[in-house]
Amino acid sequence: MTYVVTESCIRCKYTDCVDVCPVDCFREGPNFLVIDPDECIDCAVCVPECPVNAIYAEDDVPSDQQAFIKLNADLSPSWTSITKSKAALPDADEWKDVKDKLDQLIK
Amino acid sequence: MLHSPIQTDAVIIGAGPVGLFQVFELGLLEIKAHVIDSLPEIGGQCIELYPDKPIYDIPAIPVCTGRELTNNLLKQIEPFGAQFHLGQEVTKLEPQPDGRFLISTSRDQHFLSKTVFIAAGVGAFQPRTLRLEGIEAFDNKQIFYHVKNPEHFINKKLVICGGGDSALDWALYFADKVTSLTLIHRRDDFKAAPKSIAKMRELCANNQIQLLIGQITGYELVQDRLSEVAVTGIDGNIQSIPVDDLLIFFGLSPKLGPIADWGLDIERKQITVDTEKFQTSIPGIYAVGDINIYPGKKKLILSGFHEAALAAFAAAQYLDPEKSIQLQYTTTSPKLHKVLGVTPPIFE
Numbered sequence: 001m002t003y004v005v006t007e008s009c010i011r012c013k014y015t016d017c018v019d020v021c022p023v024d025c026f027r028e029g030p031n032f033l034v035i036d037p038d039e040c041i042d043c044a045v046c047v048p049e050c051p052v053n054a055i056y057a058e059d060d061v062p063s064d065q066q067a068f069i070k071l072n073a074d075l076s077p078s079w080t081s082i083t084k085s086k087a088a089l090p091d092a093d094e095w096k097d098v099k100d101k102l103d104q105l106i107k
Numbered sequence: 108m109l110h111s112p113i114q115t116d117a118v119i120i121g122a123g124p125v126g127l128f129q130v131f132e133l134g135l136l137e138i139k140a141h142v143i144d145s146l147p148e149i150g151g152q153c154i155e156l157y158p159d160k161p162i163y164d165i166p167a168i169p170v171c172t173g174r175e176l177t178n179n180l181l182k183q184i185e186p187f188g189a190q191f192h193l194g195q196e197v198t199k200l201e202p203q204p205d206g207r208f209l210i211s212t213s214r215d216q217h218f219l220s221k222t223v224f225i226a227a228g229v230g231a232f233q234p235r236t237l238r239l240e241g242i243e244a245f246d247n248k249q250i251f252y253h254v255k256n257p258e259h260f261i262n263k264k265l266v267i268c269g270g271g272d273s274a275l276d277w278a279l280y281f282a283d284k285v286t287s288l289t290l291i292h293r294r295d296d297f298k299a300a301p302k303s304i305a306k307m308r309e310l311c312a313n314n315q316i317q318l319l320i321g322q323i324t325g326y327e328l329v330q331d332r333l334s335e336v337a338v339t340g341i342d343g344n345i346q347s348i349p350v351d352d353l354l355i356f357f358g359l360s361p362k363l364g365p366i367a368d369w370g371l372d373i374e375r376k377q378i379t380v381d382t383e384k385f386q387t388s389i390p391g392i393y394a395v396g397d398i399n400i401y402p403g404k405k406k407l408i409l410s411g412f413h414e415a416a417l418a419a420f421a422a423a424q425y426l427d428p429e430k431s432i433q434l435q436y437t438t439t440s441p442k443l444h445k446v447l448g449v450t451p452p453i454f455e
Contacts, residue, residue: 019235020360020361022230022360022361022376023363023376040375041376041400042406043229043361043406045229045361084238085238086238
């Protein structure tokens with residue numbers, strides 16, 4: 001199993017999650033984070049850190065978010081590792097409550 | 108090696124619930140253990156991450172908090188007199204020619220043990236650091252994540268960062284002992300004892316503490332020493348604060364750390380074990396609780412308890428291959444009553 005970052009993260013990228021990851025398995029894209037499923041050890045420490053509740057256990061990913069399981073797996077090999085949190089995207093607060101924003105994802 | 112190593116039959120790495128129950132299961136088999144943990148307190152994640160959150164899935168305990176679970180386990184293992192070595196991280200685990208293992212800690216404590224039980228959860232808790240390019244060069248010179256020697260900070264220009272009990276306790280302690288004291292927290296909401304918060308507000312009103320709501324976003328050097336930090340407020344304004352020393356209390360987060368370098372078979376950064384003995388790829392080293400992985404593994408405290416029991420029996424046989432190790436019940440076994448130090452009621 002693994003944990004999965006879902007749609008809520010897009011255009012927000014608060015990055016609180018990366019500080020607590022014991023195995024540094026977060027990968028960073030221009031406006032989204034993913035979890036490398038080969039590195040994640042299912043410890044769940046990141047889940048409560050996310051201010052927009054973007055992180056789910058693979059088995060609990062909501063039905064409308066299932067595509068993100070594959071997205072996390074597909075994007076993580078080419079994106080770079082992020083191990084320390086940094087400032088959220090400047091307009092994160094405007095996007096945090098937007099539900100449909102998959103079209104905003106920059107790969 | 109500063110101190111001669113402690114010689115023992117068993118060392119348990121990690122004083123979380125599973126490490127504690129490992130003491131119990133070894134104790135029933137009359138194997139004494141030393142327990143090492145990086146945290147200064149016993150309890151692991153139960154104490155560090157969720158001391159007051161209710162846990163509902165411990166068998167026969169409908170609900171208890173992380174702290175209650177830890178206290179109950181401590182009571183349960185009392186008869187076995189395990190020795191705790193807290194506030195130190197295990198840095199090395201090296202097999203010796205005589206079959207024992209040399210365990211070294213960050214406090215230069217050494218153990219020579221016949222068996223090792225890794226109950227390290229998601230790794231050792233480390234202080235979260237200040238995140239600024241190049242700032243780590245000043246660690247333990249002008250930036251400190253704990254106070255080892257309070258004298259060092261007397262009559263200095265001190266900056267303390269954080270909003271928890273550690274930050275406030277030290278701010279109150281140093282307020283009348285330093286040249287200037289600036290307390291920086293990212294929001295005006297403190298997670299500390301209400302009494303400390305009230306006292307801190309009072310000292311701010313008396314100008315003994317300068318409170319800034321914001322984050323350190325830069326620093327200035329004079330002759331290779333930190334001279335000022337730039338603090339960006341929530342309004343975006345930047346202030347420069349003169350500084351001799353910084354104390355940072357951003358809390359702790361777990362890191363797997365050196366475990367990956369001990370030569371054990373690892374899968375996705377967890378230690379692979381068999382499900383008969385919970386033994387690692389090195390005989391005599393067992394891994395129990397969240398740190399291990401095997402087909403069907405579920406990271407539950409109750410799984411860790413089961414693993415600890417089987418690992419203890421395996422270790423007893425490993426320590427004495429000739430001995431026939433009998434399973435006995437605490438309800439009926441006079442031998443177990445003796446090791447537990449109990450006198451059960453006699454039924455006519």
